[in-house]
Amino acid sequence: MDAHERITRNTAEVVTEEEIETLADDPDGKRAYVGYEPSGVLHIGHMLTANKLIDLQEAGFEVTVLLADVHAYLNDKGSFAEIRSTAERMRDQFIAYGLDESNTQFVLGSDFQLDEDYTLDLHALELETTLARAERAMSEIKSGDSVKVSQAVYPLMQALDIPYLGVDLAVGGMEQRKVHMLARDVLPSIDREPPTSLHTPLIADLGTGRGKMSSSTGVTISMEDSREAIETKVNDAYCPPTADPDPTEEGVERENPVLQVFEYHVFPRFETVVVERPDEYGGDLEYEAYETLEADLESGELHPEDAKGALAAYLDRLIAPGREQLAE
Ligand code: IYR
Numbered sequence: 001m002d003a004h005e006r007i008t009r010n011t012a013e014v015v016t017e018e019e020i021e022t023l024a025d026d027p028d029g030k031r032a033y034v035g036y037e038p039s040g041v042l043h044i045g046h047m048l049t050a051n052k053l054i055d056l057q058e059a060g061f062e063v064t065v066l067l068a069d070v071h072a073y074l075n076d077k078g079s080f081a082e083i084r085s086t087a088e089r090m091r092d093q094f095i096a097y098g099l100d101e102s103n104t105q106f107v108l109g110s111d112f113q114l115d116e117d118y119t120l121d122l123h124a125l126e127l128e129t130t131l132a133r134a135e136r137a138m139s140e141i142k143s144g145d146s147v148k149v150s151q152a153v154y155p156l157m158q159a160l161d162i163p164y165l166g167v168d169l170a171v172g173g174m175e176q177r178k179v180h181m182l183a184r185d186v187l188p189s190i191d192r193e194p195p196t197s198l199h200t201p202l203i204a205d206l207g208t209g210r211g212k213m214s215s216s217t218g219v220t221i222s223m224e225d226s227r228e229a230i231e232t233k234v235n236d237a238y239c240p241p242t243a244d245p246d247p248t249e250e251g252v253e254r255e256n257p258v259l260q261v262f263e264y265h266v267f268p269r270f271e272t273v274v275v276e277r278p279d280e281y282g283g284d285l286e287y288e289a290y291e292t293l294e295a296d297l298e299s300g301e302l303h304p305e306d307a308k309g310a311l312a313a314y315l316d317r318l319i320a321p322g323r324e325q326l327a328e
Helices: 003-008 017-025 044-059 069-074 080-097 116-128 131-137 149-165 174-190 227-235 257-266 290-299 304-327
Strands: 013-015 031-036 062-067 104-108 169-173 196-200 273-275 285-287
Touching: 003 017, 003 044, 013 017, 013 174, 017 196, 031 044, 031 149, 044 062, 044 080, 044 169, 044 196, 044 257, 062 080, 062 149, 069 080, 069 149, 080 104, 080 304, 116 149, 116 174, 131 149, 131 174, 149 174, 169 174, 174 196, 227 304, 257 290, 257 304, 273 304, 285 290, 290 304
Parallel strands: 031 062, 031 169, 062 104, 169 196
Antiparallel strands: 013 196, 273 285
């Protein structure tokens, strides 16, 4: 797999294609980052962007993980002390999950976001941005029902993090895209380059296949889940026997989250995926590419129950090191 393919696989969008091509032409020593609000436990939503960081490391990038403590505070995720201790735990879990420690820089937001220069630049961006625009940028990030002033400052700080961290590429889920578009528009006003960004897809809720998987509603898999908990959640997951569930059901679009987790979490991390089956049901199946597994589920060659059994086993392998870390 060449660098461009590794960098762009499993992405929903890159901004822009040309800029990514330039980075992929000479990725050695280039720097990419993702920011995470430290709150709750690491779950597979975080791991989706972590997988992309692993891809970028393999392509030659250096990686920065921003533990965005000030952002979590501004987004009403708890007291500063609570957020700080969650950030420490998150760092250890990312390493346990498979980020290359020797090539991952962990930075706390508060280490640079309270500096005088940063603050003055932030005020300059505040002058350039309407409240309506800031609010739109936060539509899929903000917690709570009403918009606080803190949540209007938040996306401008996220924009400013990019030049202050000196990174070449900002990575995030699709819910971050409006912040990155805002960053492209406002950073030039303070003589900074419009940033290049890459967005990972949103995965549907495991239980229903609707909406997006998140830790606050519906069913997701967390780094704290026991093997049994993973098995139960995966067993109860929505997994229609064809890869293309009826999108018109109840007028709501549904995805197959079991397939999505195979595509975005399992195949990127394992060379081959084995679905164990008793001999009387045809014996084990071995897959080297996601598309073959999808086709087998579609054709009926692979039964959803067998797919789920394999999915739970592979998720457990991904999660076990972090779970053990957490238990210490
Ligand atoms: N908005 C992110 C957290 C975050 C991301 C980046 I990239 C930053 O520079 C700062 C914060 C979230 O929703 O978790």
